[in-house]
Amino acid sequence: MTTPPSTAVETLRRARAWVLDVDGCLMRTARAGGAGGEAMPGAGSLLTALRRAGHSVVVCTNASQRPPREYAAHLRGKGIDVADEDFVTAGSAAAEYIAAHHAGARVLVVGDDGVREPLLRLGFDPVKPGGPELGDVVVVGAAAGYTAELLNAACLAVDAGAPLYTTVETPWFHGGLAKSVAVSATIAHAIGWATGTRPHVLGKPSASLAETLLRRLPAEPDEIAVVGDATAEIGLARAMGATSALVLSGATTPEKLATLHGAHRPDVVLRDVAELYDLLSESLPTT
Incomplete structure:
Protein backbone atom coordinates (compact mmCIF):
# COMPACT_ATOMS: atom_id res chain seq x y z
CA MET A 1 0.00 0.00 0.00
CA GLY A 91 -14.62 12.83 -28.91
CA SER A 92 -17.18 14.91 -27.03
CA ALA A 93 -14.44 17.23 -25.75
CA ALA A 94 -13.27 17.70 -29.33
CA ALA A 95 -16.81 18.68 -30.34
CA GLU A 96 -17.02 21.21 -27.47
CA TYR A 97 -13.66 22.70 -28.42
CA ILE A 98 -14.65 23.01 -32.07
CA ALA A 99 -17.94 24.65 -31.08
CA ALA A 100 -16.03 27.19 -28.98
CA HIS A 101 -13.39 27.96 -31.61
CA HIS A 102 -14.98 27.19 -35.00
CA ALA A 103 -18.65 28.09 -34.71
CA GLY A 104 -20.49 27.43 -37.98
CA ALA A 105 -17.58 25.56 -39.56
CA ARG A 106 -17.99 22.67 -41.95
CA VAL A 107 -16.46 19.79 -40.01
CA LEU A 108 -15.16 16.60 -41.61
CA VAL A 109 -15.21 13.74 -39.10
CA VAL A 110 -12.62 11.03 -39.64
CA GLY A 111 -14.09 8.66 -37.09
CA ASP A 112 -17.33 7.25 -35.75
CA ASP A 113 -20.41 8.37 -33.80
CA GLY A 114 -18.23 9.20 -30.80
CA VAL A 115 -17.31 12.46 -32.52
CA ARG A 116 -20.20 12.81 -34.96
CA GLU A 117 -23.04 12.59 -32.41
CA PRO A 118 -21.66 15.28 -30.04
CA LEU A 119 -21.15 17.58 -33.02
CA LEU A 120 -24.75 17.03 -34.13
CA ARG A 121 -25.95 17.83 -30.60
CA LEU A 122 -24.04 21.11 -30.77
CA GLY A 123 -25.70 22.09 -34.04
CA PHE A 124 -23.08 21.01 -36.58
CA ASP A 125 -23.90 19.07 -39.72
CA PRO A 126 -20.67 17.20 -40.53
CA VAL A 127 -19.70 17.22 -44.20
CA LYS A 128 -19.62 14.00 -46.20
CA PRO A 129 -16.48 12.90 -48.02
CA GLY A 130 -16.54 13.12 -51.79
CA GLY A 131 -18.90 16.08 -51.81
CA PRO A 132 -18.37 19.35 -53.69
CA GLU A 133 -17.05 21.22 -50.63
CA LEU A 134 -13.99 20.51 -48.51
CA GLY A 135 -14.21 20.61 -44.74
CA ASP A 136 -13.19 23.78 -42.92
CA VAL A 137 -12.02 21.63 -39.99
CA VAL A 138 -10.86 18.01 -39.86
CA VAL A 139 -11.14 16.02 -36.63
CA VAL A 140 -9.94 12.44 -36.18
CA GLY A 141 -11.46 9.99 -33.71
CA ALA A 142 -11.43 6.24 -33.26
CA ALA A 143 -13.32 3.96 -35.62
CA ALA A 144 -13.37 0.31 -36.65
CA GLY A 145 -12.32 1.32 -40.15
CA TYR A 146 -11.53 4.30 -42.39
CA THR A 147 -12.26 4.36 -46.11
CA ALA A 148 -9.81 5.56 -48.72
CA GLU A 149 -12.41 8.15 -49.80
CA LEU A 150 -12.60 9.56 -46.27
CA LEU A 151 -8.83 9.72 -45.83
CA ASN A 152 -8.47 11.40 -49.20
CA ALA A 153 -11.11 14.00 -48.30
CA ALA A 154 -9.31 14.68 -45.01
CA CYS A 155 -5.93 15.07 -46.70
CA LEU A 156 -7.37 17.39 -49.36
CA ALA A 157 -9.04 19.58 -46.72
CA VAL A 158 -5.92 19.83 -44.55
CA ASP A 159 -3.74 20.44 -47.61
CA ALA A 160 -6.08 23.34 -48.46
CA GLY A 161 -5.60 24.87 -45.00
CA ALA A 162 -8.14 23.21 -42.70
CA PRO A 163 -6.85 22.69 -39.14
CA LEU A 164 -6.23 19.04 -38.28
CA TYR A 165 -7.43 17.91 -34.85
CA THR A 166 -7.01 14.53 -33.23
CA THR A 167 -8.67 13.14 -30.13
CA VAL A 168 -5.44 11.58 -28.85
CA GLU A 169 -1.73 11.61 -29.60
CA THR A 170 -0.41 8.79 -27.44
CA PRO A 171 0.56 5.76 -29.55
CA TRP A 172 -0.73 3.10 -27.14
CA PHE A 173 -3.85 2.41 -25.09
CA HIS A 174 -3.54 0.60 -21.74
CA GLY A 175 -6.55 -0.19 -19.55
CA GLY A 176 -4.99 -2.44 -16.94
CA LEU A 177 -5.13 -5.70 -18.91
CA ALA A 178 -3.22 -5.25 -22.15
CA LYS A 179 -2.06 -2.54 -24.50
CA SER A 180 -3.21 -1.86 -28.06
CA VAL A 181 -2.39 0.75 -30.65
CA ALA A 182 -4.29 4.05 -30.44
CA VAL A 183 -5.83 3.97 -33.89
CA SER A 184 -7.03 7.60 -33.96
CA ALA A 185 -3.52 8.87 -33.23
CA THR A 186 -2.14 6.60 -35.92
CA ILE A 187 -4.62 7.82 -38.54
CA ALA A 188 -4.20 11.49 -37.57
CA HIS A 189 -0.43 11.27 -37.95
CA ALA A 190 -0.86 9.53 -41.31
CA ILE A 191 -2.92 12.50 -42.52
CA GLY A 192 -0.33 14.81 -41.00
CA TRP A 193 2.48 12.96 -42.76
CA ALA A 194 0.74 13.27 -46.13
CA THR A 195 0.05 16.99 -45.68
CA GLY A 196 3.11 18.12 -43.72
CA THR A 197 0.91 19.06 -40.76
CA ARG A 198 1.15 18.17 -37.08
CA PRO A 199 -2.24 17.23 -35.57
CA HIS A 200 -3.54 19.42 -32.74
CA VAL A 201 -4.58 17.25 -29.80
CA LEU A 202 -7.97 17.84 -28.12
CA GLY A 203 -7.90 14.92 -25.64
Whole structure:
Protein backbone atom coordinates (compact mmCIF):
# COMPACT_ATOMS: atom_id res chain seq x y z
CA MET A 1 0.00 0.00 0.00
CA THR A 2 1.33 3.45 -0.84
CA THR A 3 1.90 6.09 1.81
CA PRO A 4 1.22 9.56 0.36
CA PRO A 5 2.78 12.54 2.20
CA SER A 6 0.38 14.08 4.68
CA THR A 7 0.45 17.44 2.87
CA ALA A 8 -0.59 15.75 -0.37
CA VAL A 9 -3.42 13.93 1.38
CA GLU A 10 -4.68 17.21 2.80
CA THR A 11 -4.53 18.73 -0.68
CA LEU A 12 -6.73 15.90 -1.97
CA ARG A 13 -9.13 16.34 0.92
CA ARG A 14 -9.56 20.01 0.02
CA ALA A 15 -10.65 19.12 -3.52
CA ARG A 16 -14.26 19.89 -4.39
CA ALA A 17 -14.19 18.90 -8.06
CA TRP A 18 -12.78 15.77 -9.66
CA VAL A 19 -11.70 14.53 -13.09
CA LEU A 20 -11.60 10.74 -12.96
CA ASP A 21 -10.01 8.58 -15.65
CA VAL A 22 -11.76 5.39 -16.81
CA ASP A 23 -9.40 2.75 -18.19
CA GLY A 24 -6.92 1.47 -15.63
CA CYS A 25 -8.47 3.74 -13.00
CA LEU A 26 -12.23 3.18 -12.59
CA MET A 27 -12.29 0.16 -14.93
CA ARG A 28 -9.97 -2.73 -15.68
CA THR A 29 -10.30 -3.37 -19.40
CA ALA A 30 -8.49 -4.13 -22.63
CA ARG A 31 -10.74 -1.77 -24.64
CA ALA A 32 -11.03 2.01 -24.50
CA GLY A 33 -13.78 3.70 -22.49
CA GLY A 34 -14.18 0.75 -20.14
CA ALA A 35 -15.91 -1.29 -22.84
CA GLY A 36 -16.12 -4.95 -21.92
CA GLY A 37 -14.27 -4.41 -18.65
CA GLU A 38 -15.01 -4.68 -14.95
CA ALA A 39 -15.10 -2.02 -12.28
CA MET A 40 -12.05 -1.55 -10.10
CA PRO A 41 -12.61 -2.20 -6.38
CA GLY A 42 -13.98 0.91 -4.71
CA ALA A 43 -14.81 2.73 -7.96
CA GLY A 44 -18.57 2.79 -7.45
CA SER A 45 -18.24 3.69 -3.77
CA LEU A 46 -15.90 6.58 -4.59
CA LEU A 47 -18.27 8.20 -7.09
CA THR A 48 -21.26 7.75 -4.81
CA ALA A 49 -19.42 9.31 -1.85
CA LEU A 50 -18.20 12.28 -3.89
CA ARG A 51 -21.66 12.94 -5.29
CA ARG A 52 -23.32 12.69 -1.86
CA ALA A 53 -20.77 15.17 -0.53
CA GLY A 54 -21.87 17.66 -3.17
CA HIS A 55 -18.64 17.49 -5.16
CA SER A 56 -18.53 18.00 -8.92
CA VAL A 57 -17.33 14.92 -10.81
CA VAL A 58 -16.40 14.49 -14.46
CA VAL A 59 -15.51 11.01 -15.69
CA CYS A 60 -13.11 11.54 -18.57
CA THR A 61 -11.69 9.08 -21.07
CA ASN A 62 -9.57 9.39 -24.19
CA ALA A 63 -11.95 6.96 -25.91
CA SER A 64 -13.74 8.46 -28.88
CA GLN A 65 -15.40 5.74 -30.94
CA ARG A 66 -18.78 5.73 -29.15
CA PRO A 67 -20.86 8.62 -27.71
CA PRO A 68 -20.55 9.41 -23.99
CA ARG A 69 -24.02 8.02 -23.25
CA GLU A 70 -22.95 4.52 -24.35
CA TYR A 71 -19.80 4.46 -22.24
CA ALA A 72 -21.69 5.92 -19.26
CA ALA A 73 -24.40 3.26 -19.55
CA HIS A 74 -21.76 0.53 -19.48
CA LEU A 75 -20.21 1.97 -16.31
CA ARG A 76 -23.61 2.22 -14.64
CA GLY A 77 -24.14 -1.44 -15.47
CA LYS A 78 -20.93 -2.17 -13.57
CA GLY A 79 -22.00 -0.27 -10.46
CA ILE A 80 -20.38 3.09 -11.24
CA ASP A 81 -23.21 5.62 -11.13
CA VAL A 82 -22.22 8.34 -13.60
CA ALA A 83 -24.74 10.44 -15.52
CA ASP A 84 -24.45 10.76 -19.29
CA GLU A 85 -23.83 14.51 -18.98
CA ASP A 86 -20.94 13.94 -16.56
CA PHE A 87 -19.10 11.59 -18.90
CA VAL A 88 -16.59 13.29 -21.21
CA THR A 89 -14.81 11.48 -24.02
CA ALA A 90 -11.99 12.78 -26.16
CA GLY A 91 -14.62 12.83 -28.91
CA SER A 92 -17.18 14.91 -27.03
CA ALA A 93 -14.44 17.23 -25.75
CA ALA A 94 -13.27 17.70 -29.33
CA ALA A 95 -16.81 18.68 -30.34
CA GLU A 96 -17.02 21.21 -27.47
CA TYR A 97 -13.66 22.70 -28.42
CA ILE A 98 -14.65 23.01 -32.07
CA ALA A 99 -17.94 24.65 -31.08
CA ALA A 100 -16.03 27.19 -28.98
CA HIS A 101 -13.39 27.96 -31.61
CA HIS A 102 -14.98 27.19 -35.00
CA ALA A 103 -18.65 28.09 -34.71
CA GLY A 104 -20.49 27.43 -37.98
CA ALA A 105 -17.58 25.56 -39.56
CA ARG A 106 -17.99 22.67 -41.95
CA VAL A 107 -16.46 19.79 -40.01
CA LEU A 108 -15.16 16.60 -41.61
CA VAL A 109 -15.21 13.74 -39.10
CA VAL A 110 -12.62 11.03 -39.64
CA GLY A 111 -14.09 8.66 -37.09
CA ASP A 112 -17.33 7.25 -35.75
CA ASP A 113 -20.41 8.37 -33.80
CA GLY A 114 -18.23 9.20 -30.80
CA VAL A 115 -17.31 12.46 -32.52
CA ARG A 116 -20.20 12.81 -34.96
CA GLU A 117 -23.04 12.59 -32.41
CA PRO A 118 -21.66 15.28 -30.04
CA LEU A 119 -21.15 17.58 -33.02
CA LEU A 120 -24.75 17.03 -34.13
CA ARG A 121 -25.95 17.83 -30.60
CA LEU A 122 -24.04 21.11 -30.77
CA GLY A 123 -25.70 22.09 -34.04
CA PHE A 124 -23.08 21.01 -36.58
CA ASP A 125 -23.90 19.07 -39.72
CA PRO A 126 -20.67 17.20 -40.53
CA VAL A 127 -19.70 17.22 -44.20
CA LYS A 128 -19.62 14.00 -46.20
CA PRO A 129 -16.48 12.90 -48.02
CA GLY A 130 -16.54 13.12 -51.79
CA GLY A 131 -18.90 16.08 -51.81
CA PRO A 132 -18.37 19.35 -53.69
CA GLU A 133 -17.05 21.22 -50.63
CA LEU A 134 -13.99 20.51 -48.51
CA GLY A 135 -14.21 20.61 -44.74
CA ASP A 136 -13.19 23.78 -42.92
CA VAL A 137 -12.02 21.63 -39.99
CA VAL A 138 -10.86 18.01 -39.86
CA VAL A 139 -11.14 16.02 -36.63
CA VAL A 140 -9.94 12.44 -36.18
CA GLY A 141 -11.46 9.99 -33.71
CA ALA A 142 -11.43 6.24 -33.26
CA ALA A 143 -13.32 3.96 -35.62
CA ALA A 144 -13.37 0.31 -36.65
CA GLY A 145 -12.32 1.32 -40.15
CA TYR A 146 -11.53 4.30 -42.39
CA THR A 147 -12.26 4.36 -46.11
CA ALA A 148 -9.81 5.56 -48.72
CA GLU A 149 -12.41 8.15 -49.80
CA LEU A 150 -12.60 9.56 -46.27
CA LEU A 151 -8.83 9.72 -45.83
CA ASN A 152 -8.47 11.40 -49.20
CA ALA A 153 -11.11 14.00 -48.30
CA ALA A 154 -9.31 14.68 -45.01
CA CYS A 155 -5.93 15.07 -46.70
CA LEU A 156 -7.37 17.39 -49.36
CA ALA A 157 -9.04 19.58 -46.72
CA VAL A 158 -5.92 19.83 -44.55
CA ASP A 159 -3.74 20.44 -47.61
CA ALA A 160 -6.08 23.34 -48.46
CA GLY A 161 -5.60 24.87 -45.00
CA ALA A 162 -8.14 23.21 -42.70
CA PRO A 163 -6.85 22.69 -39.14
CA LEU A 164 -6.23 19.04 -38.28
CA TYR A 165 -7.43 17.91 -34.85
CA THR A 166 -7.01 14.53 -33.23
CA THR A 167 -8.67 13.14 -30.13
CA VAL A 168 -5.44 11.58 -28.85
CA GLU A 169 -1.73 11.61 -29.60
CA THR A 170 -0.41 8.79 -27.44
CA PRO A 171 0.56 5.76 -29.55
CA TRP A 172 -0.73 3.10 -27.14
CA PHE A 173 -3.85 2.41 -25.09
CA HIS A 174 -3.54 0.60 -21.74
CA GLY A 175 -6.55 -0.19 -19.55
CA GLY A 176 -4.99 -2.44 -16.94
CA LEU A 177 -5.13 -5.70 -18.91
CA ALA A 178 -3.22 -5.25 -22.15
CA LYS A 179 -2.06 -2.54 -24.50
CA SER A 180 -3.21 -1.86 -28.06
CA VAL A 181 -2.39 0.75 -30.65
CA ALA A 182 -4.29 4.05 -30.44
CA VAL A 183 -5.83 3.97 -33.89
CA SER A 184 -7.03 7.60 -33.96
CA ALA A 185 -3.52 8.87 -33.23
CA THR A 186 -2.14 6.60 -35.92
CA ILE A 187 -4.62 7.82 -38.54
CA ALA A 188 -4.20 11.49 -37.57
CA HIS A 189 -0.43 11.27 -37.95
CA ALA A 190 -0.86 9.53 -41.31
CA ILE A 191 -2.92 12.50 -42.52
CA GLY A 192 -0.33 14.81 -41.00
CA TRP A 193 2.48 12.96 -42.76
CA ALA A 194 0.74 13.27 -46.13
CA THR A 195 0.05 16.99 -45.68
CA GLY A 196 3.11 18.12 -43.72
CA THR A 197 0.91 19.06 -40.76
CA ARG A 198 1.15 18.17 -37.08
CA PRO A 199 -2.24 17.23 -35.57
CA HIS A 200 -3.54 19.42 -32.74
CA VAL A 201 -4.58 17.25 -29.80
CA LEU A 202 -7.97 17.84 -28.12
CA GLY A 203 -7.90 14.92 -25.64
CA LYS A 204 -5.58 14.18 -22.72
CA PRO A 205 -3.23 15.72 -21.78
CA SER A 206 -3.77 18.78 -23.94
CA ALA A 207 -4.30 22.36 -22.84
CA SER A 208 -7.36 22.31 -25.14
CA LEU A 209 -9.01 19.61 -22.99
CA ALA A 210 -7.97 21.50 -19.86
CA GLU A 211 -9.79 24.56 -21.22
CA THR A 212 -12.92 22.49 -21.93
CA LEU A 213 -12.96 20.87 -18.47
CA LEU A 214 -12.34 24.14 -16.61
CA ARG A 215 -15.41 25.58 -18.34
CA ARG A 216 -17.45 22.63 -17.03
CA LEU A 217 -16.27 22.49 -13.42
CA PRO A 218 -17.62 25.07 -10.94
CA ALA A 219 -14.37 25.24 -8.96
CA GLU A 220 -11.05 27.02 -8.91
CA PRO A 221 -8.07 25.02 -10.24
CA ASP A 222 -6.62 24.54 -6.74
CA GLU A 223 -9.90 22.85 -5.74
CA ILE A 224 -9.73 20.30 -8.59
CA ALA A 225 -8.04 16.88 -8.53
CA VAL A 226 -7.28 14.80 -11.61
CA VAL A 227 -7.05 11.05 -10.96
CA GLY A 228 -5.69 8.54 -13.45
CA ASP A 229 -3.24 5.76 -14.15
CA ALA A 230 -1.01 7.39 -16.75
CA THR A 231 1.22 10.34 -17.48
CA ALA A 232 -1.61 11.76 -19.62
CA GLU A 233 -3.59 12.57 -16.46
CA ILE A 234 -0.52 14.10 -14.83
CA GLY A 235 -0.07 16.37 -17.85
CA LEU A 236 -3.77 17.26 -17.83
CA ALA A 237 -3.60 18.21 -14.16
CA ARG A 238 -0.63 20.47 -14.85
CA ALA A 239 -2.46 22.11 -17.76
CA MET A 240 -5.47 22.75 -15.50
CA GLY A 241 -3.45 23.94 -12.51
CA ALA A 242 -5.02 21.07 -10.55
CA THR A 243 -3.73 18.40 -8.16
CA SER A 244 -2.52 15.18 -9.80
CA ALA A 245 -3.22 11.77 -8.22
CA LEU A 246 -1.72 8.72 -9.94
CA VAL A 247 -3.08 5.22 -9.33
CA LEU A 248 -0.84 2.21 -9.94
CA SER A 249 -3.63 0.00 -11.27
CA GLY A 250 -3.12 0.52 -14.99
CA ALA A 251 -0.46 1.85 -17.34
CA THR A 252 2.10 3.08 -14.80
CA THR A 253 4.27 0.57 -12.97
CA PRO A 254 6.41 1.40 -9.92
CA GLU A 255 9.44 1.11 -12.21
CA LYS A 256 8.02 3.67 -14.64
CA LEU A 257 6.99 5.92 -11.75
CA ALA A 258 10.62 6.01 -10.61
CA THR A 259 11.58 7.62 -13.93
CA LEU A 260 9.16 10.54 -13.52
CA HIS A 261 10.63 13.76 -12.16
CA GLY A 262 9.73 17.40 -11.72
CA ALA A 263 6.45 18.47 -13.29
CA HIS A 264 6.06 14.98 -14.78
CA ARG A 265 5.79 13.41 -11.34
CA PRO A 266 2.31 13.23 -9.73
CA ASP A 267 1.47 15.07 -6.52
CA VAL A 268 0.03 11.92 -4.94
CA VAL A 269 0.61 8.23 -5.68
CA LEU A 270 -2.02 5.66 -4.70
CA ARG A 271 -2.41 1.94 -5.14
CA ASP A 272 -5.87 2.32 -6.72
CA VAL A 273 -9.17 4.18 -6.35
CA ALA A 274 -10.06 1.98 -3.37
CA GLU A 275 -7.16 3.56 -1.50
CA LEU A 276 -8.35 7.01 -2.59
CA TYR A 277 -11.82 6.21 -1.26
CA ASP A 278 -10.34 5.10 2.05
CA LEU A 279 -8.34 8.34 2.33
CA LEU A 280 -11.34 10.51 1.61
CA SER A 281 -14.19 8.62 3.27
CA GLU A 282 -13.74 10.03 6.78
CA SER A 283 -13.41 13.63 5.55
CA LEU A 284 -16.22 13.66 3.00
CA PRO A 285 -19.26 15.49 4.39
CA THR A 286 -22.70 14.12 3.57
CA THR A 287 -25.52 16.28 2.24
